[in-house]
Amino acid sequence: MINMLLLGPTEDLEEEEEKDVKSGPIEKDLGIIGLGPAGLTAALYASRSGISVIELGLEYGGQMGLAMEIENYPGFEMISGIELADKMKAQVEKFGTKVVYGEVATIDKVDDGRFHIKSDMGEFIVKAIILATGGRHRELGVPGEKEFIGRGMSYCATCDAAFFKEKTVVVAGSGDAAATGSLALSDVGSKRIYWTSRSDYLKCEKIYIDRAKDRENITILYNKQIAEIKGTNTIEEVLFSDGTSLKVDGVFAEIGAIPNVELAVALGVELEEGLMKIDDDCRTNVAGVFAAGDVTSKIVNPLMRQITTSTGLGTIAALGAIEYLQGLKTKQH
Numbered sequence: 001m002i003n004m005l006l007l008g009p010t011e012d013l014e015e016e017e018e019k020d021v022k023s024g025p026i027e028k029d030l031g032i033i034g035l036g037p038a039g040l041t042a043a044l045y046a047s048r049s050g051i052s053v054i055e056l057g058l059e060y061g062g063q064m065g066l067a068m069e070i071e072n073y074p075g076f077e078m079i080s081g082i083e084l085a086d087k088m089k090a091q092v093e094k095f096g097t098k099v100v101y102g103e104v105a106t107i108d109k110v111d112d113g114r115f116h117i118k119s120d121m122g123e124f125i126v127k128a129i130i131l132a133t134g135g136r137h138r139e140l141g142v143p144g145e146k147e148f149i150g151r152g153m154s155y156c157a158t159c160d161a162a163f164f165k166e167k168t169v170v171v172a173g174s175g176d177a178a179a180t181g182s183l184a185l186s187d188v189g190s191k192r193i194y195w196t197s198r199s200d201y202l203k204c205e206k207i208y209i210d211r212a213k214d215r216e217n218i219t220i221l222y223n224k225q226i227a228e229i230k231g232t233n234t235i236e237e238v239l240f241s242d243g244t245s246l247k248v249d250g251v252f253a254e255i256g257a258i259p260n261v262e263l264a265v266a267l268g269v270e271l272e273e274g275l276m277k278i279d280d281d282c283r284t285n286v287a288g289v290f291a292a293g294d295v296t297s298k299i300v301n302p303l304m305r306q307i308t309t310s311t312g313l314g315t316i317a318a319l320g321a322i323e324y325l326q327g328l329k330t331k332q333h
């Protein structure tokens with residue numbers, strides 16, 4: 001149910017390069033992992049500077065692609081995440097970035113200091129890497145959750161709201177994603193949306209709270225932690241840890257993201273609070289490896305996980321990588 005429409009075409013390599021993939025890895029100056037705002041911005045700066053760039057990503061637009069209505073990206077009063085990703089992608093391709101939809105399995109350092117990227121869409125050798133791998137949804141970890149995935153259990157209200165018209169749902173979470181998700185469900189005409197926070201406050205922007213309070217089909221409940229999800233074929237009831245329960249048709253867990261750091265860890269990148277540790281130039285501790293966006297130690301505060309902050313870090317990472325590549329060239333002469 002979630003996200004399938006957000007996956008890009010199966011292949012985006014030109015015919016000639018497809019043949020190269022079969023005969024051996026394609027060589028580029030820079031490899032960028034991530035098709036979210038951080039990766040796409042990094043690709044824009046890098047390819048405009050004249051270096052060759054391959055950009056790989058699984059989910060088109062990253063988490064941004066899940067946002068139905070973005071109204072805090074400068075220059076656009078209102079735009080959907082997918083529309084914004086389309087514009088960013090068109091811009092990077094105009095300057096020569098090769099965009100590939102696929103999952104990166106491993107990145108290994110090779111003896112000459114370059115990096116070998118292995119993905120389900122081919123292999124690539126690059127001189128520098130930018131990791132802009134963002135995050136994936138966090139789970140509630142309660143009985144019934146896994147059992148009802150796709151049968152009422154969802155992790156993206158903005159993606160799945162349309163399936164819950166005239167239904168009663170619980171949205172768990174206190175941040176912007178829970179807020180915009182509740183509003184999306186209200187927009188499609190869900191009968192009742194119980195927006196629940198496990199504490200006595202909400203962490204999202206105030207404007208969303210004001211809007212939710214104006215909607216007659218949204219009820220905000222504080223100090224409510226889901227303990228169990230019950231049903232037969234589909235979800236029928238949610239039990240809370242305070243002993244109360246609600247009869248519902250769906251549950252949306254909008255409780256934040258887990259940083260995608262596995263590729264970085266395998267490469268020897270140091271972490272800080274579970275995020276890729278970077279310096280002011282977005283350099284990691286591994287020479288030639290840069291990081292940008294939500295997955296970095298610059299964005300510890302969840303409120304800062306925004307498109308604007310990701311694009312900013314994408315810019316800095318690209319400038320760092322360009323300088324690194326120029327340094328390599330100078331050494332060779």
Ligand SMILES: Cc1cc2nc3c(=O)[nH]c(=O)nc-3n(C[C@H](O)[C@H](O)[C@H](O)COP(=O)(O)OP(=O)(O)OC[C@H]3O[C@@H](n4cnc5c(N)ncnc54)[C@H](O)[C@@H]3O)c2cc1C
Nearest residue numbers: 034035036038058059062063064104134293294305306307
């Ligand atoms: C529902 C929702 C609504 C939001 N609304 C707003 C909003 O209105 N305004 C705002 O500013 N922010 C919003 N955000 C937050 C914003 O989307 C994120 O802060 C931003 O997308 C982070 O960008 P990023 O590029 O760092 O990472 P992401 O967007 O998470 O992108 C990560 C990319 O890395 C790729 N990737 C990871 N691992 C691999 C791998 N092994 N192989 C290949 N690819 C890989 C993913 O497929 C993806 O393409 C919202 C988020 C959500 C979930």
